[in-house]
Amino acid sequence: MSALQCKPSQLLQLAKATIIQPMLPHFHKGQAGRILIIGGSEDYTGAPFFLGHALMQMGCDLTHVVCDAVAGSTLKTYSPDLMIHPYLVSSASERVKGFKGVPKTDSEADLVVFLDDSPSDVKAFIDSHVTLRINSVVSRSINVTVVGPGLGRDPLVLYTAQKTLALILLSGNPVIIDADGLYLVSLKPSILTDALNSEQSNSQVVLTPNIMEFQRLCKAVNVSVDLEKLSSKDPEARDTYTTELATLASNRLHNVSLLVKGYHDIVVNGKTSMVLDHSKSVIPSLRRCGGQGDTLTGILATAMAWAANYQKGRLWDIYEHSHVVEGLIGRKKLTKDEGIILSCYLATLILRKSSSQAYAEKKRSMLASDVGKFIGSSYEDLVGE
Numbered sequence: 001m002s003a004l005q006c007k008p009s010q011l012l013q014l015a016k017a018t019i020i021q022p023m024l025p026h027f028h029k030g031q032a033g034r035i036l037i038i039g040g041s042e043d044y045t046g047a048p049f050f051l052g053h054a055l056m057q058m059g060c061d062l063t064h065v066v067c068d069a070v071a072g073s074t075l076k077t078y079s080p081d082l083m084i085h086p087y088l089v090s091s092a093s094e095r096v097k098g099f100k101g102v103p104k105t106d107s108e109a110d111l112v113v114f115l116d117d118s119p120s121d122v123k124a125f126i127d128s129h130v131t132l133r134i135n136s137v138v139s140r141s142i143n144v145t146v147v148g149p150g151l152g153r154d155p156l157v158l159y160t161a162q163k164t165l166a167l168i169l170l171s172g173n174p175v176i177i178d179a180d181g182l183y184l185v186s187l188k189p190s191i192l193t194d195a196l197n198s199e200q201s202n203s204q205v206v207l208t209p210n211i212m213e214f215q216r217l218c219k220a221v222n223v224s225v226d227l228e229k230l231s232s233k234d235p236e237a238r239d240t241y242t243t244e245l246a247t248l249a250s251n252r253l254h255n256v257s258l259l260v261k262g263y264h265d266i267v268v269n270g271k272t273s274m275v276l277d278h279s280k281s282v283i284p285s286l287r288r289c290g291g292q293g294d295t296l297t298g299i300l301a302t303a304m305a306w307a308a309n310y311q312k313g314r315l316w317d318i319y320e321h322s323h324v325v326e327g328l329i330g331r332k333k334l335t336k337d338e339g340i341i342l343s344c345y346l347a348t349l350i351l352r353k354s355s356s357q358a359y360a361e362k363k364r365s366m367l368a369s370d371v372g373k374f375i376g377s378s379y380e381d382l383v384g385e
């Protein structure tokens with residue numbers, strides 16, 4: 001039996017007995033998560049902040065943010081809890097004035113050409129002044145990387161993200177791709193497929209598209225979308241159709257996992273899928289303010305860091321509750337894919353509960369920053385200490 005066949009109440013029990021990392025007296029800083037965010041630009045500083053704060057509030061120990069120089073100074077004033085590395089250089093920077101061949105328009109075709117075949121002076125500059133600095137952060141025992149929130153769509157930044165993503169995928173560590181990271185993958189899906197086809201890579205990749213990003217992604221991998229069916233008012237019909245599309249898209253992207261956000265979030269992983277309907281346990285929030293997706297990605301990143309530690313089995317006795325696990329799935333240990341699906345289940349449940357609690361207090365004035373404040377209490381209500 002697979003974790004996918006468990007009832008919702010059993011899934012929480014399964015998560016507690018497996019991927020939820022205990023807090024033990026002998027642990028040292030970093031063991032509950034060392035997460036890297038690549039995102040934050042002149043235009044968007046909220047996204048990496050919501051994400052970074054959410055993952056720390058979920059229990060991660062250390063968060064590094066690699067962002068644009070301008071975003072860096074702003075982010076440092078928001079929060080001393082995040083480690084900010086303002087290494088990304090955009091084409092607006094004085095440092096790259098005079099570089100030829102950097103697209104100056106929003107044309108996606110020009111951007112793809114630039115990503116495929118960047119001029120040699122651009123390549124040399126990024127390699128020696130930017131990628132090298134980012135690699136020094138990547139090499140600090142990072143256990144999950146999130147690429148995209150607030151990254152923006154500047155050609156030099158996307159080129160740098162492309163190079164960094166390829167490196168991280170080869171390292172075998174879990175990666176979440178969100179927001180502008182999804183835009184990058186939609187422009188050039190081979191970024192993912194090339195790296196994941198390589199024998200060196202066994203990275204677990206989760207894409208977290210909102211409905212617009214999902215449509216863009218489907219188009220990029222030649223999955224045709226019937227918009228009427230995708231936005232059907234009948235939840236069951238919509239869930240079935242979204243699952244069908246997401247499965248096709250996942251298959252064309254080397255079976256990466258997709259967490260498609262919407263009225264019900266849907267997780268798909270190769271051939272398996274699950275509709276994450278929390279409506280029976282959580283009163284839904286009716287607020288759709290920006291930043292809730294970033295908050296969800298943060299919670300998910302920490303859950304995935306713990307799931308990766310669970311798979312390695314070195315930090316705590318992962319078989320302590322194996323009788324519970326065996327009773328639920330007939331085996332003592334989850335597979336890697338089950339760990340990812342369970343992480344998505346847990347993250348969406350905690351996000352929905354946090355939004356619900358924030359909404360109960362603030363109603364129409366609820367903001368993403370209010371949601372973040374309820375992550376701790378939601379976690380405690382659902383999981384315990």
Ligand SMILES: NC(=O)C1=CN([C@@H]2O[C@H](COP(=O)(O)OP(=O)(O)OC[C@H]3O[C@@H](n4cnc5c(N)ncnc54)[C@H](O)[C@@H]3O)[C@@H](O)[C@H]2O)[C@@H](O)CC1
Pocket residue numbers: 043044045046047048148149150151152179180210211212213290291294
């Ligand atoms: N405070 C901040 O700094 C925030 C920054 N954000 C960043 O803003 C950038 C652009 O993100 P967008 O989501 O706007 O970009 P998209 O280009 O994906 O969205 C394009 C359009 O789709 C609309 N849209 C989004 N979700 C939709 C839905 N569920 N149904 C119907 N229409 C929908 C948006 O309102 C927008 O007009 C990203 O870097 C993102 O991370 C967002 O994360 C929100 C918060």
Ligand SMILES: Nc1ncnc2c1ncn2[C@@H]1O[C@H](COP(=O)(O)OP(=O)(O)OP(=O)(O)O)[C@@H](O)[C@H]1O
Pocket residue numbers: 179209210211261262263264265284288289290291292293294295296348351352
């Ligand atoms: N119609 C809906 N009903 C209930 N919850 C929803 C609905 N649409 C989205 N959500 C939830 O809100 C959260 C944010 O989803 P959204 O689609 O706004 O993501 P996003 O655009 O990536 O967010 P962000 O503004 O952070 O970039 C997710 O947890 C999602 O499940």
